[in-house]
Amino acid sequence: MLKVSMMIRLMLLIMMEGALMKAVMGEVYTVGDSNGWSTLVNSSYYTWTSGKKFRVGDTLLFHYRPTNHNVVQVNKENFKSCNITAPLKTYETGNDSFTIRGTGHYFFTCSFPGHCDAGQKIDIRVLKTYSQTTNPHTNVNSSTTPAAHVAPNTTARAPRSVATTTGSNCLLMIIVVVSIIWVAMWDA
Template structure:
């Protein structure tokens, strides 16, 4: 490959990677109100206004003296059953990384809190062209054909450095393949 073509391809690849640097978004559950029953927080409305994707990070900020977070299944979510937790968080500043499409259900197990609306159903989209999961085949993502045919992303604003880790790996592998 001639040097000018190599430089052009390299610059286009870097520009494409720069545009796709955001792999995930960090969501503070309940925004500035956090995870609580003390304010009029409608978590189902809040969640319906978001587009969650694989790789996104959910932050639960709350007073651990008065609240917790339980990840539960759909049946426990609907009935506010606090006896069948998949995982319980109690620090007051908990994060959860979305690893696959589908629904993720969270409730507070303090008496009456779930029934009062302190529960959220996070629906994760099945398709997102830039999402990096633990099962992503990096050789497919970084092939010259994949790089050339990658769709233009809709950028999200990353608010956490953890969102950029997967792209850094893709960038390094892509650069190594072009140089080789």
Template sequence: MAARVVLALVCLVVMGRLSEAAVYKVGDSAGWTTIANVDYKLWASTKTFHIGDTVLFEYNPQFHNVMRVTHQMYRSCNSSNPISTFTTGNDSITLTNHGHHFFFCGVPGHCTAGQKLDLNVLLPASSSPLSEPPTSSPSPLTTTIPAAGVPGPSPNFSASLPTVAVGRVLVVVALLVTLVFGNFGS
């Protein structure tokens, strides 16, 4: 019985971490675009990004894309050799480690017009970092990426509203119920 209690407590800790993950739609209601004159630097400065958070790039794939690039490429808007390119128009990217993550639109002129984003993911507050990528395969529309490894400005500690990963929480709750009450009579 003591082992079940310990396992239940471990599950609660895991559930707490999973439920803290947030989903951020880049550019909020405007999305990923050049038309709305979104200041993506300002947008990112109002958010606090953590490991496990997801950024969602929504855009018209006929006119835009998303390229993950190095800091040097970001600064010069050089799209010749991106780390990765996303083209679905609904790209969901999970941030798996701390540091800066650099993105821009690779369509000529869009990056220089301001369609670029530098996300600074904070170090985990706990002593056990979550920087390991998940062991299960991500869904086809979800990509996990490491940070670019570039130091950056001081973190912004603005409040953010986390979006609960409901499916994951339900699985953990079901596991807890099974562990604690599954063999109650034995």
């Protein structure tokens, strides 16, 4: 009976840690889902982002054919006007990963001629906090581009500033220690 009780507690502990790990590690989003990063016909990336709430720690995956597309990170003004002459960063591998390291706006487009004007551009808004009823695509007025980390991409330059994730690592350590103490207490 003791072994069955211990197994049940251990299984509950593993399930709780799995849920907490997901919260700590962040979500992984494939931009455009199955369509990937492309010039979508009769669609827009605004529609793709409308149902999502992006948070610090989430990762954006850009999948595309590098002979047909690329990804350029731009500022707000250049995003609105589709001006790709001064990108903040350019990605060209066809399989680029962008991890959100701060709150604010992230603006991306494709620098191939006509692609931005055709709708191949995306505004990722990351809020500090929001309630369950708040739409993350409203009530935000920020023209700054937060620090971020991109990997793997050998053609892009290293980011100028990378925010640390010490808080997430600390939270993970606390979860592990509390879990060990909890299991030990139940065994006593």
